[in-house]
Amino acid sequence: TTHYLFIVVVAVNSTLLTINAGDYIFYTDWMWTSFVVFSVSQSTMLAVGAIYYMLFTGVPGTATYYATIMTIYTWVAKGAWFALGYPYDFIVVPIWIPSAMLLDLTYWATRRNKHAAIIIGGTLVGLSFPLFNMVNLLLVRDPLETAFKYPRPTLPAYMTPIEPQVGKFYNSPVALGSGASAVLTVPIAALGAKLNTWTYR
Numbered sequence: 209t210t211h212y213l214f215i216v217v218v219a220v221n222s223t224l225l226t227i228n229a230g231d232y233i234f235y236t237d238w239m240w241t242s243f244v245v246f247s248v249s250q251s252t253m254l255a256v257g258a259i260y261y262m263l264f265t266g267v268p269g270t271a272t273y274y275a276t277i278m279t280i281y282t283w284v285a286k287g288a289w290f291a292l293g294y295p296y297d298f299i300v301v302p303i304w305i306p307s308a309m310l311l312d313l314t315y316w317a318t319r320r321n322k323h324a325a326i327i328i329g330g331t332l333v334g335l336s337f338p339l340f341n342m343v344n345l346l347l348v349r350d351p352l353e354t355a356f357k358y359p360r361p362t363l364p365a366y367m368t369p370i371e372p373q374v375g376k377f378y379n380s381p382v383a384l385g386s387g388a389s390a391v392l393t394v395p396i397a398a399l400g401a402k403l404n405t406w407t408y409r
Contacts (some may be wrong), residue, residue: 222257226250229378236351243338243345249335250302254278255330258308268316271329275308291320294358297348298329303340307333 279301286299301329311329318324345351 222253222260223274223281226253226257226278234355236281236300236348243342247338247341250292250304252335254304254337255311257335258311258333259326259329262312262315263322266320268312268320270356271308271311272305275304278302278304295354296318297354298358300345300348303337303344306340307337310336341363 254275258274261274262268262270282299282301284334286301289299310332311325314323314329314332315325318328348354
């Protein structure tokens with residue numbers, strides 16, 4: 209029970225980290241102007257999270273599942289922005305799944321060799337991810353027009369003052385509650401499993 213709850217916490221938190229890595233995912237103008245930073249941050253986060261998730265389960269195919277979770281999350285965010293009146297191209301969903309499939313294929317082809325998965329699979333992710341996403345971005349219609357016509361309601365990360373942002377985070381009940389629950393889930397589950405063991409003794 210502890211292991212399964214732990215992997216759920218890791219999956220959710222690493223997914224949120226990947227989606228928000230540098231805030232380079234959602235907005236069309238940043239996707240184009242900061243493509244290199246986007247590619248480095250996203251391919252790194254995908255490789256680290258997917259490999260950890262895959263090696264934890266030991267099952268080929270888990271990396272693709274992990275990438276699918278992130279894709280669904282981001283499409284939900286895209287739908288939310290669209291519902292607020294922003295154009296369809298305001299958010300570009302990254303192409304994680306094909307690169308994750310290459311990672312799974314490496315793990316399967318090398319007979320579940322974790323070192324090969326990390327070295328070969330990670331390299332394949334880093335090489336393929338920018339290519340898939342460049343094709344994806346070429347399908348966006350006039351990204352600069354979208355960026356200027358529909359400005360974002362929040363400042364980009366490099367323009368946001370650090371102190372007020374930190375203050376807002378720590379004073380937020382939602383942030384504190386989600387962080388505390390994520391941290392406390394594993395020890396509570398471990399305690400529950402231990403009590404369950406003692407009961408059956």
